[in-house]
Amino acid sequence: MIRDQETLNQLTDIVERFVRERLIPAEEELADNNKVPDSIVAEMKALGLFGMTIPEEYGGLGLTMEEEIHIAMALGHTSPAFRSIMGTNNGIGSAAVVFDGTAAQKEKFLPRYASGEWIGCFCLTEPDVGSDAAALKTTAKREGDHYLLNGTKRYITNGPVADTFNVMARTNPEVKGARGISAFIVEKGTPGITLGPIDKKMGQSGSLTCDVIFENCPVPAENLIGEEGNGFITAMKVLDRGRLHISGVSVGVAERLIQDSLEYAINRKQFGKPIAEHQLIQAMLADSKTETYAAKCMTLETARARDRGENVSTESSACKLFSTEMVGRVADRAVQIHGGAGYVSDYAVERFYRDVRLFRLYEGTSQIQQIIIARNMIKDAS
Numbered sequence: 001m002i003r004d005q006e007t008l009n010q011l012t013d014i015v016e017r018f019v020r021e022r023l024i025p026a027e028e029e030l031a032d033n034n035k036v037p038d039s040i041v042a043e044m045k046a047l048g049l050f051g052m053t054i055p056e057e058y059g060g061l062g063l064t065m066e067e068e069i070h071i072a073m074a075l076g077h078t079s080p081a082f083r084s085i086m087g088t089n090n091g092i093g094s095a096a097v098v099f100d101g102t103a104a105q106k107e108k109f110l111p112r113y114a115s116g117e118w119i120g121c122f123c124l125t126e127p128d129v130g131s132d133a134a135a136l137k138t139t140a141k142r143e144g145d146h147y148l149l150n151g152t153k154r155y156i157t158n159g160p161v162a163d164t165f166n167v168m169a170r171t172n173p174e175v176k177g178a179r180g181i182s183a184f185i186v187e188k189g190t191p192g193i194t195l196g197p198i199d200k201k202m203g204q205s206g207s208l209t210c211d212v213i214f215e216n217c218p219v220p221a222e223n224l225i226g227e228e229g230n231g232f233i234t235a236m237k238v239l240d241r242g243r244l245h246i247s248g249v250s251v252g253v254a255e256r257l258i259q260d261s262l263e264y265a266i267n268r269k270q271f272g273k274p275i276a277e278h279q280l281i282q283a284m285l286a287d288s289k290t291e292t293y294a295a296k297c298m299t300l301e302t303a304r305a306r307d308r309g310e311n312v313s314t315e316s317s318a319c320k321l322f323s324t325e326m327v328g329r330v331a332d333r334a335v336q337i338h339g340g341a342g343y344v345s346d347y348a349v350e351r352f353y354r355d356v357r358l359f360r361l362y363e364g365t366s367q368i369q370q371i372i373i374a375r376n377m378i379k380d381a382s
């Protein structure tokens with residue numbers, strides 16, 4: 001749902017200009033230094049980009065899902081790590097409080113996420129628990145007016161720079177699956193939190209991840225999000241929305257890769273003419289364009305359905321599955337169209353090829369999306 005087309009157009013124009021004039025020129029600096037420059041973070045804050053999805057009453061822009069997808073696509077035109085620094089505040093780092101937080105939690109945390117004063121992160125994955133997230137082992141034992149957290153969370157995006165950790169932990173060890181899990185918001189500086197070394201990743205340099213270790217970490221009982229035992233349901237709601245967002249980003253990155261490939265193909269000459277005039281190059285360009293268009297249509301349509309209040313669990317997973325696999329193929333063709341130049345770092349496609357690999361892995365791998373889609377199909381048919 002687009003509440004006011006003119007306002008959305010203005011915001012999209014601002015973001016597109018910011019991407020074009022500030023972020024794209026800083027891509028190499030980001031990759032080389034593994035850090036989003038402070039001046040750019042400050043500009044993101046000033047533009048309100050940390051609070052795009054946070055309700056207006058808490059200082060955010062309160063974008064609908066459809067509006068968010070338009071902005072995610074615009075942000076996708078540059079290195080995904082730029083989006084990542086504000087991505088957790090707009091998604092997995094704040095959404096649990098937005099969906100299920102108490103009034104006091106909303107008052108305390110959301111304005112700080114919206115302004116970018118605080119960075120939030122989402123701690124579900126563990127060393128032994130990834131796709132089978134309901135089997136998580138981190139425990140939260142109630143002791144008087146607080147819970148004691150113990151466990152290790154792995155690959156936590158923005159963990160190294162986070163001010164709050166949105167942690168899924170088992171409050172009821174008797175219940176093995178999802179119903180024994182609760183969600184907590186843990187503030188940096190709480191005793192018993194240790195951060196592991198920053199992970200060395202294949203791509204998305206500048207987006208930092210690390211282990212977050214909790215050892216007898218006392219979390220006030222008022223920091224429980226929702227009710228005890230409902231944490232996994234909260235986490236799945238968070239991921240449902242996140243999957244659509246990642247689909248939008250994948251479309252944006254694919255558009256950027258097509259743009260770079262087209263420009264290269266028009267300028268590069270072989271056999272006496274631009275390679276863009278060779279039909280086998282045209283086939284790759286056309287396939288990339290077609291698949292990107294398909295992903296864009298399905299993502300926007302699902303976003304509209306979600307805004308109408310429909311259950312889009314199956315469709316969100318279908319969008320994530322298709323869009324993230326699609327951008328992998330588009331990145332591969334982009335390297336192919338660039339020939340040897342696509343394999344060296346002088347051209348952005350080499351970096352994007354590595355960056356987009358992550359989209360098929362986090363917030364549920366492609367296999368997990370297939371499982372969700374098929375499970376829902378079978379449930380609906382029975």
Ligand SMILES: Cc1cc2nc3c(=O)[nH]c(=O)nc-3n(C[C@H](O)[C@H](O)[C@H](O)COP(=O)(O)OP(=O)(O)OC[C@H]3O[C@@H](n4cnc5c(N)ncnc54)[C@H](O)[C@@H]3O)c2cc1C
Nearest residue numbers: 122123124125129130131155156157361362363364365367
């Ligand atoms: C850079 C990065 C950032 C991340 N950020 C976060 C974050 O902020 N917060 C967070 O909580 N997590 C985060 N993650 C973790 C991410 O969500 C997990 O890595 C992902 O869910 C997969 O879990 P796993 O790595 O344990 O793989 P596994 O679950 O061990 O899976 C390994 C392989 O087995 C397949 N597989 C597993 N189960 C099945 C099955 N039933 N049927 C068929 N195939 C199956 C998987 O698809 C995969 O191919 C991040 C990961 C990375 C790499």
